[in-house]
Amino acid sequence: MVDRLARRALDDAIASFHRNRGLAMLLLAGLLPTSCARRPTGPPNVVVVVVDTLRADRLGCYGNPRGLTPFLDGLAARGAVFRNAYATTSWTNPSVASLFTSRYPSQHQVTTFFARLSPEEVNVVAKLDPLGYLGGGFSANFGVADQVGRALGFRSCHAYHTNKPKLRAAPVIEAGLAWVDRVRRRAPRRPLFLYFQFMEPHFPYDPPPEYRRRFDPPGRRGDDALAINKKLLVETKAITEDDLALLRSLYDGEVALMDAELRRLFGELEKRRVLEHALVVVTADHGEEFKEHGGIVHGDSLYNEVLRVPLIVLAPGQPAGRTVAQNVSLVDVAPTLLDLLHLPPEPRFEGRSLLPLWQGDVPPVDVVAELPTTAFGAAPRHTLALVRGSIKLLVRPDSSDPSGDTETYDLARDPAESAPHPSPPDADTHLLLEALHRHETALAERAPTHAEHRPPSETTRERLRALGYVN
Numbered sequence: 001m002v003d004r005l006a007r008r009a010l011d012d013a014i015a016s017f018h019r020n021r022g023l024a025m026l027l028l029a030g031l032l033p034t035s036c037a038r039r040p041t042g043p044p045n046v047v048v049v050v051v052d053t054l055r056a057d058r059l060g061c062y063g064n065p066r067g068l069t070p071f072l073d074g075l076a077a078r079g080a081v082f083r084n085a086y087a088t089t090s091w092t093n094p095s096v097a098s099l100f101t102s103r104y105p106s107q108h109q110v111t112t113f114f115a116r117l118s119p120e121e122v123n124v125v126a127k128l129d130p131l132g133y134l135g136g137g138f139s140a141n142f143g144v145a146d147q148v149g150r151a152l153g154f155r156s157c158h159a160y161h162t163n164k165p166k167l168r169a170a171p172v173i174e175a176g177l178a179w180v181d182r183v184r185r186r187a188p189r190r191p192l193f194l195y196f197q198f199m200e201p202h203f204p205y206d207p208p209p210e211y212r213r214r215f216d217p218p219g220r221r222g223d224d225a226l227a228i229n230k231k232l233l234v235e236t237k238a239i240t241e242d243d244l245a246l247l248r249s250l251y252d253g254e255v256a257l258m259d260a261e262l263r264r265l266f267g268e269l270e271k272r273r274v275l276e277h278a279l280v281v282v283t284a285d286h287g288e289e290f291k292e293h294g295g296i297v298h299g300d301s302l303y304n305e306v307l308r309v310p311l312i313v314l315a316p317g318q319p320a321g322r323t324v325a326q327n328v329s330l331v332d333v334a335p336t337l338l339d340l341l342h343l344p345p346e347p348r349f350e351g352r353s354l355l356p357l358w359q360g361d362v363p364p365v366d367v368v369a370e371l372p373t374t375a376f377g378a379a380p381r382h383t384l385a386l387v388r389g390s391i392k393l394l395v396r397p398d399s400s401d402p403s404g405d406t407e408t409y410d411l412a413r414d415p416a417e418s419a420p421h422p423s424p425p426d427a428d429t430h431l432l433l434e435a436l437h438r439h440e441t442a443l444a445e446r447a448p449t450h451a452e453h454r455p456p457s458e459t460t461r462e463r464l465r466a467l468g469y470v471n
């Protein structure tokens with residue numbers, strides 16, 4: 001009986017979605033090509049792909065000249081590319097928690113490896129439950145699957161463990177596809193919410209030979225990849241410019257491999273008709289540093305090499321080939337999904353829908369990032385960042401007043417943040433700091449939840465050690 005009632009409620013929800021969606025499509029039909037205005041067969045599938053540690057500047061559609069991402073560039077041409085997208089922080093767990101909850105690290109408090117997202121946090125996966133979505137999460141990053149993925153309401157959220165330093169995409173893709181086949185047999189009408197998190201560009205960088213050969217710098221061919229990776233972590237100060245060139249090339253090889261794996265994943269999803277009318281989001285949780293500002297890997301600063309991420313969104317009926325220049329944040333993704341699904345906004349979400357930016361021009365807003373604690377547990381180099389237009393303010397720890405320790409950059413003139421403004425206009429810095437502190441005060445007032453902190457098991461420590469995070 002319960003099953004029958006639940007089934008009926010689900011059918012009603014899907015029928016209601018059809019009615020709302022049909023109305024919206026009628027309104028849009030006059031503005032869009034008829035091929036875009038085809039009536040969908042149900043709530044669209046949602047596919048969210050997070051490529052761990054993928055810098056925005058490695059994608060061709062973000063201006064990279066090395067041809068690393070032909071698949072992603074082609075995908076981007078079918079939707080919108082947000083050229084200035086910022087993560088809320090510079091390491092995995094808090095960033096992914098922000099992506100799905102549209103809340104900042106200071107609010108959801110997933111700020112250590114051992115903090116688990118609170119079930120009280122509203123998230124976009126759970127928001128779609130009334131429409132009958134089946135959620136499947138497939139993560140090569142065991143930490144984020146354990147501490148964030150499972151709390152998001154995915155009926156299935158797999159973390160794959162390996163005795164190698166990191167897990168490759170192939171088995172994660174196979175498991176995801178097998179899950180799709182399985183649930184499709186059982187519930188062919190239910191829409192799917194798929195979340196994949198891949199690790200290819202994550203440290204250690206050790207692409208297979210065919211990808212390595214394409215990018216190795218002259219003179220460094222055949223160097224032991226794992227030895228140079230280890231040197232990066234253990235003898236950071238001894239890393240030379242040549243070493244960095246090799247590490248960047250190995251990283252680029254991983255990015256190219258990731259692109260090929262995504263081509264395979266999307267091809268398989270297409271064969272299964274999962275992508276028909278689907279909403280697709282491809283992004284990253286953070287970027288990666290190669291000593292541009294003296295640091296390595298990620299998680300202890302808020303410079304753009306770790307904060308700017310790719311953000312590509314595809315949605316049926318929305319204009320293709322759009323490039324949006326305005327600054328946006330990953331907290332905007334969840335509200336955008338609700339908007340694209342014609343669901344009412346969620347008041348607890350901090351972000352805004354990106355649909356109006358995609359369709360036209362709207363006033364800009366400040367983008368804020370936080371780094372309450374580092375991935376390594378050490379003191380962060382920055383605690384807060386604010387980007388207003390092309391001006392970026394970075395705040396170092398213990399600089400809570402306008403005379404405190406800040407760095408200001410004009411990204412239009414100095415996109416690499418190579419030289420802090422030599423004499424930042426005090427009034428501007430003061431205004432930006434005030435805006436930042438107002439923002440943080442408002443966030444604090446909006447009911448922070450308390451993530452559950454658990455001491456790590458020795459196995460977890462061992463795995464984190466293999467990735468270079470703990471001693």
Ligand SMILES: [Zn+2]
Nearest residue numbers: 052053092285
């Ligand atoms: Zn990450």
